[in-house]
Amino acid sequence: MDFANIIEERGFVHACSNTIELRKELEKGCTTAYIGYDATASSLHVGHLVNLMLLRWFQKCGHRPITLMGGGTTKVGDPSFRNAERPLLDDAAIAANIEKIKTVFRRFLDYDAGLGSDAIMANNSFWLDSLNYLGFLRDIGKHFSVNRMLSFDSVKDRLDTQKSLSFLEFNYMILQAYDFLELFRQHGCVLQMGGSDQWGNIVNGIDLVRRVHGQEVFAVTTPLLTDAAGNKIGKSNGKAVWLNPAQTSSFEFWQYWRNTPDDKVLQFLKLFTELPIRDCEALTRKDGKYLNAAKKTLADEVTAICHGHIAVKHVHDLRMDGVNAENLNVGATQTIRLGEGISILRLASELRPDASGKVLRRLITGGGVRIDGKIFDEPASEPPLEIGQTIFVSIGKQSRWSVEIV
The missing domain is CATH 3.10.290.10 (RNA-binding S4 domain)
Structure with a gap:
């Protein structure tokens, strides 16, 4: 399978740093890419699902994905397109969150198949926690221009609205760039992927690897998806829809996808399922004949990937018994x-x-x-x-x- 073609056809690509050269790199064989996840909660939510599916396709195409846990960067907090500083967590809370998030990753990726494409679970605290501040400023900080850092939208938006941006947060983009450098050194990682709000941070990493090692590495970002009200997906009535069934029950999770707005069904089928594109298009044909079935198929497929096929059967059994979101006597698992x-x-x-x-x-x-x-x-x-x-x-x-x- 051709990873570059698949993600283009299924709508995963918002931007790519150098499409032609990246395709050449992928054609060489098993390539390594990563996505970083800060441990700000004990589970990922459906807003993370685009990038999880991106990693899943990457591995299915014979490449090696790295899931990078932000054990170090979570202590700082990513300011990207946020109006206020994130609450800081202590080491114990971060470690507990990481252990729970790992169980989510294993539903999407294979870490232990004994293949060259086996996923790697990394944690940036292993290199960030032991950094020497003066040495880091001298060896790494010299490659960053404050003028350029101030020009990134994620920083400029905060400053333009006169919201406070702490020195701690301002350093986040340098630490994320350093992650790319370390993964390049340790695992030959040449591609970082993430949401479109991470473009500036990822480009910093590309520049750092080029300046330090003279090597071209790449970026792919995905679109940020919104619901009918224009809010980022991942929230339902202000409540996060978690991927861990211990926090959002399979019934609620299934129902969330069943209630997908009509105009989002085709896009979500392409992004969040592994159904062939022709099947996705057939289910969402213009006359709307199969739209209700398409929504149920979407809910079944996404729930099966995230919670398992038994969970889907259980949801169907509950629906057969006349249970709905209002009379189900459980919420979180x-x-x-x-x-x-x-x-x-x-x-x-x-x-x-x-x-x-x-x-x-x-x-x-x-x-x-x-x-x-x-x-x-x-x-x-x-x-x-x-x-x-x-x-x-x-x-x-x-x-x-x-x-x-x-």
Whole structure:
């Protein structure tokens, strides 16, 4: 598969630093690219999905993606197109967020197949935390022009509106450029990808690698997507739609995509699914005959990639039972610690602490408890569960939960 053609055809490209030379680089064989993610929350949200799919296609085409965790840069905060400084997190909070975000990446990329295209999980704290300030200013800082840094829209917008921009934030673009330099040195990484709001930061990295090593490296940015109201996608009624099912249930996640505006369906099918383009276009033909089916297909495909096929089946089962977003009795997924094992009775009692043991035993033995649609009628039995697994539990006719095992 030709990565450059795929991302052009599917609408991933907002800008590219040197399209012709990048194509030549990709044609040489396995190429390495990265996208950086600061650990400002314990999960990524659907606003990150464009770039996750971009990395997924990159690997499918035989190339090697790097997911760079911003263990170092999260301590600074990216000011790009923000009206105010981000709240700063301590080291423990950043580390906890990184561990949870890693589980999201593994749903999209293969890190352990034993192939040259295996993804790499990197963390910029490994090189940023140990930097010598004076040495960094002398060796790296000399390559940056403050005049040019002030000209970038992400900085200029903040200054034009007379919003404060701290010296800490102003340094962010230098640190991101240094990430590119380090990944080039350590892994031969020649391509950085990201949202269009990252263009200035990425170009700084291109310039730094060229100045230090005389090597041309490349940038590809993706469009920032908006909903019908013009807001960046990722929010639903002011609430983030998270990729981790522990924070947005599979039902809510599916429903978010099912409610895609008519004029966005074709674009989202191309970006967020792996369906052939001809199928995407057939589902969204001009007469609108299949538009409702197209939205359901979009919801099914995206939920399957992000939460798994069992999650899609569970959503369909709930819909068959007449459940909707208003009467579903769960929002965010429940989490239960595995420990030495979980019996059906313990699972039921943690989900229904209001019910007595006697009532729960009667429900269980009567076939009223199901996990992923399968009946478990022995209170002491232990279902085969693994850490990181998400299961769907129903107790009785009305109570249903999405449960993450931790």
